[in-house]
Amino acid sequence: MNRLNLKIKGIEFNNPFILASGVWDIDSGIELQDYGAVILKGVNLKGKEGNPPPRIYETAGGMINSIGLENKGVSELIRRKNEIMNLGTKIFGNVFGSSIEEFGEVVERLDFLDGFEINVSCPNYEGTFFGRNPEIVYKITKIVREKTDNIVFVKITPDTDFFIDVSRAAEDAGADGIVCANTYRGLVVDINERKPVLGGITGGVSGPGIKPLTMLRVWELSKKIKIPIIASGGVYRWEDTIEYILCGATMVEIGSVIFRNPFILKDIIKNVNKFLDFYNIDNIIKLKGKLEV
């Protein structure tokens, strides 16, 4: 019996665990087939060189990165279409752009993918600024919605008090889910050099240290929108996924933890199943939003 399967927009997922964008690549050798879905590295129309090194640094309870959305552009994904579609699970594109139209164009050209995560929130790109403005997020979601019938998630930034307004705008424009949330903007300093540690100066903070912050946003958001929430932020143990679902998430992204444990999904599936068995719950979705306050 599969206690983990669920449907979004009539599409069945084997489980609610999604491998996040930016922590793996097609050639990484990570076992992907057991994830409910996987999200490709962020892509725009023409590609991007990325930020100068150092690009990654450990912080207390997490890490900060300033990769800068390095990618080879949409044509590279089209060239590797067969390889991508044989990865053995549902494949989503993570799409960003420097204009509203660019989002639409990228999605149109990648419509062979199972779905899209619209990235209006990367802190290492002007995306965050798009993501703070409900009107712009509405327009981006709308243009993407017109280009594809496949699943569209919008990944929001946690760095705004208006994240609920932004999410509602995406919902109104036809998004199928909200990914809550991207990394938090941050800065680390080398006191001897009196300089930022990262080549890109600022970066995005992630890891277990930010989990309570994102947990709160997921919980608050769950009371304000009707479309599913995909929680993303600091999942390092199987218990974290249950926590997010109790707070209202339908699916949960697994990210940087795979750096130290590329096989963590097996542990998560095994232990979540044990947990459901222990409480005699026949499907994980029954826990959704069951936080008692």
Add this chain to the structure above:
Amino acid sequence: MERLKIILKKNEKIGKFNLLCFEGEFHYTPSPGNFYMLSKDNYEFILPRPFSVFDFKNGKIYFLIKKVGRFTDFLFHLKPGEEIFLNGPYGKKIEHFDKIIFIAGGIGFAPLHFHSLFTNDFYFFFGGTTKDEILCHKFIEKNIFVSTDDGSFGYKGDVLSLFKSHLNKIDFKERKIFACGPRNMLKELKKISEEIKIETYFYMEERMGCGFGGCKGCAIKTINNYRLLCKEGTVFLSSEVIFE
């Protein structure tokens, strides 16, 4: 790639460095050029750390460690019987095992030592700041030339001066150089190798996130834009690398 629990068998002080010997149930054998990510599944160390292989024999893996931060400090204090995790092997294998000149600065000795175990005909130049840093020379039995900045052991000066002083004594024309050490040393060696027209490769280092090309954190600047150390290296042709 595999993920293993490895158990410390021995933590031996060798001058300034520690040589750690771990036992584990390995299914893959590392080659020169490969590295591993070491980690501890706790909230004190979030990211795994990259380490090149010093030696691998009889199901045991050896890492030579210099204390530079919190994780290496943790490794220095690790006791026999204690466990950590290892992911790998990662990185591109080296294919060159004949007629090599190794040039190591400090802890750069570790990957070159492993490479030398597969190489028949080599010269090994090894420099440290003081004799505490060069005790590892005892692991190389022949054709080893040693320098220290303070002259406390071997040639007084840096390893590149030592290398240059031997250019008229060794047959370097048909050889390749493999070097590992501080960035300034590699930058200087790049110039020297261009002058004497000898193909040179650098074992490079950068802060790393995953080890498997996923996070794109370990980019280095090359003549072909940024390249990932973990996936496309860690060894690069010196002529490709741009030092700033």
